[in-house]
Amino acid sequence: QVQPVESGGGLVQPGGSLRLSCVGSGIVLGYFAVAWFRQAPGNKRAGVSCIDNSDGSTYYVDSVKGRFTISSDNAKNTVYLQMDSLKPEDTAVYYCAVGVPGVAGHFGANLYDHWGQGTQVTVSS
Secondary structure, X not given: OOOOEEEOOEEEOOOOOEEEEEEOOOOOHHHOEEEEEEEOXXXXXXXXXXXXXXXOEEEEOXXXXXXXXXXXXXXXXXXXXXXXXXXXXXXXXXXXXXXXHHHOOOOOHHHOOEEOOOEXXXXXX
């Protein structure tokens, strides 16, 4: 079964940092676009960042630019999302999603074929 597996969520104070991991299970992430989405209660699932592993291009939504960094370690079949200077409004369930390289930079959820179960990130004092 093809399914990315997320980890690394938790409770952190405002201004703190977390690093999320997405491991490819049954899929080699190095051939695909890998995106992070998030969904807060009452909100739609929204894209946060994406990496195109075919050429290393990275994409971010404006609200996280300068604070979040997406990266890929192909030897570990893992994509990371380093989140710094976290704010309460970053609180959400974070999902890893995998799609063909052509969807990189686009954050329509229907463009991505494989989804993880999500990991909770809570930013609170």
